[in-house]
Amino acid sequence: MIGKLKGTIDEIGDDHVVVDVHGVCYVAYCSTRTLSRLGSAGEAVVLFIETYVREDQIRLFGFLSALEREWFNLLQSVQGVGAKVALAVLSTLTPSELANAIALQDKVVVSRAPGVGPKVAVRIVTELRNKAPAFAGEASASIGFKQELGEGVASAPVADAVSALTNLGYSRDQAANAVAAALKNGGEGGDSAKLIRLGLRELSR
Incomplete structure (x- = not known):
């Protein structure tokens, strides 16, 4: 199981980055937000990794923070959300923005992510509303206040x-x-x- 990669950027694609770790190159699939924050080829990079093992493949997903990786897994606990949709949400919203949207029950903001329809957005804000505070990051200070607004109390x-x-x-x-x-x-x-x-x-x- 790979938990973190430390190396240099070999190549950046539309949905992935190739990381050279002492001559061994790993392909890590990332959100567009993560890819946009990476440097150029030859620069150092550290990625938190989530490893998916299937019968026919091993796929790595890379994140710039442990919190973003936690959200990637948390989102997939919602029915109808797989790895592709979870990355789309994280491409659209930062972890703090996502926590705020869930606390406020703002399904419109969540549905801006490609592949997230109204029904899936409702499930995300509903099923994760009690879990969001623990993963609010920079939004932690105001998350309780926003939950009160979202819950109508x-x-x-x-x-x-x-x-x-x-x-x-x-x-x-x-x-x-x-x-x-x-x-x-x-x-x-x-x-x-x-x-x-x-x-x-x-x-x-």
Whole structure:
């Protein structure tokens, strides 16, 4: 079982990278986001690896972080999501963005990934909502707040403020972050109008 590859980039393809490890070249399939963050041929690279063994092949999947690899496996625990779809989701969303979308139950954001239809997007945000906080990464600080919004248990002023900011054209995640910051910076206990005003101030920074 291969857990990590440390070597130099030999070649980068449309969906994979070839890593030269002391003369032995390994093909690792990656998300487009991962491929775009790699260097050029001859540069050093470290990839976290998930190894799939089938009767007729061994396939390696490469990730720049252990967290991205965890999400790759987590996504495949959802019915209808295989390795190809999981990579498509990770090509579209970072782990933090994915955790936020699931917490907010934002199936529209998840369905932007190629191959993810409305039904699969609903299954992802529904089946992973209790698991997302443990894999939120940079989004950990606000994930609980966003879960309250996603589950419809946030206070009325908070929910109304997020809805108002969303109606102004901001994404649900941007609106949630702005309202969370507003609450932290003196808006706690305020009505929706105050939260909207403070939220807009946060968004203008």
